[in-house]
Amino acid sequence: MGLTIGFIGAGNMTKAIVSGLVSSKLFEPADILVSNPTQAKLEIFKTEYGVGTTTDNTALAMASDFIVLGVKPGVIPEVAHQLKDVPDLKSRVLITLAAGIPIAFYEEILGEDQPLVRTMPNTPAMVGEGMTAVWANSRVDEKNLQMVLRIFDALGKSLIIKESLFDAVTATSGSSPAMVYVFIEALADGAVLRGLPRETAYLLASQAVLGAAKMVRDSGLHPGVLKDSVTSPGGTTIEALKVLEDRGFRGSVMEAVNQCAEKSKQMALQFK
Numbered sequence: 056m057g058l059t060i061g062f063i064g065a066g067n068m069t070k071a072i073v074s075g076l077v078s079s080k081l082f083e084p085a086d087i088l089v090s091n092p093t094q095a096k097l098e099i100f101k102t103e104y105g106v107g108t109t110t111d112n113t114a115l116a117m118a119s120d121f122i123v124l125g126v127k128p129g130v131i132p133e134v135a136h137q138l139k140d141v142p143d144l145k146s147r148v149l150i151t152l153a154a155g156i157p158i159a160f161y162e163e164i165l166g167e168d169q170p171l172v173r174t175m176p177n178t179p180a181m182v183g184e185g186m187t188a189v190w191a192n193s194r195v196d197e198k199n200l201q202m203v204l205r206i207f208d209a210l211g212k213s214l215i216i217k218e219s220l221f222d223a224v225t226a227t228s229g230s231s232p233a234m235v236y237v238f239i240e241a242l243a244d245g246a247v248l249r250g251l252p253r254e255t256a257y258l259l260a261s262q263a264v265l266g267a268a269k270m271v272r273d274s275g276l277h278p279g280v281l282k283d284s285v286t287s288p289g290g291t292t293i294e295a296l297k298v299l300e301d302r303g304f305r306g307s308v309m310e311a312v313n314q315c316a317e318k319s320k321q322m323a324l325q326f327k
């Protein structure tokens with residue numbers, strides 16, 4: 056393809072994306088670069104994926120058409136200031152993974168004419184089932200925007216979502232895997248209570264959640280219709296559902312999403 060993609064920060068999200076790009080063959084390993092302050096992490100990328108590595112963020116940026124900022128939000132100001140002096144930066148697309156930092160923050164440092172894409176990925180990208188929200192400023196042309204979507208489609212699914220809705224996205228797909236893990240753990244605890252071995256319980260619970268998620272995503276049916284179809288009159292499933300309703304399951308989940316989005320909004324204020 057002739058394009059190069061560079062990742063600043065050799066952490067968990069970079070690993071998930073590099074792994075997806077290499078296995079989808081969207082980029083050749085020779086066209087992928089990763090930078091990190093510590094050499095040990097870079098060695099892993101070199102050995103596992105055969106990509107190029109460096110400890111020099113500026114050198115990486117100069118060699119990349121797409122520059123992915125894969126550092127924690129607290130490190131973003133330092134890295135953004137470092138990139139400011141990279142020659143010809145405006146011909147490169149900067150893609151940020153950082154939670155809570157608006158595009159306007161980067162524009163303030165790098166100029167409003169810098170092509171910028173803000174994303175909110177999630178960790179299921181590590182198993183090819185990620186969900187990434189994408190929003191670009193007006194400097195990203197259609198060809199580059201389509202390329203960004205292809206990059207994140209290689210890790211699962213991607214969708215353009217207005218930046219003003221990113222707090223809701225953080226709660227709904229960014230942080231929600233943790234809520235689902237708690238649900239799976241609770242399902243398995245119930246199973247263990249009724250005598251199933253622990254490992255069997257986790258397999259049954261996780262496979263049920265995976266299957267149910269695919270039913271919702273792929274059938275196009277409303278979740279309520281799917282629920283009704285497995286709930287026989289006077290049967291076992293309706294007994295379980297009554298307990299969840301009595302104990303406020305739906306309201307708890309809704310409020311968890313609401314509070315998570317609120318926290319995301321509050322955290323973003325420090326970057327205004």
Ligand SMILES: NC(=O)c1ccc[n+]([C@@H]2O[C@H](COP(=O)([O-])OP(=O)(O)OC[C@H]3O[C@@H](n4cnc5c(N)ncnc54)[C@H](OP(=O)(O)O)[C@@H]3O)[C@@H](O)[C@H]2O)c1
Binds near residue numbers: 128
């Ligand atoms: N993990 C998630 O679920 C998730 C979901 C959505 C978005 N995100 C976003 O993705 C970004 C990365 O998260 P992560 O979980 O992958 O973090 P992480 O595993 O902590 O990785 C961050 C990496 O950045 C490196 N680093 C620190 N300072 C650097 C610098 N000045 N230049 C280059 N590299 C530097 C760190 O190196 P050392 O460890 O060697 O210091 C580390 O390898 C964050 O902004 C986060 O908000 C994460």
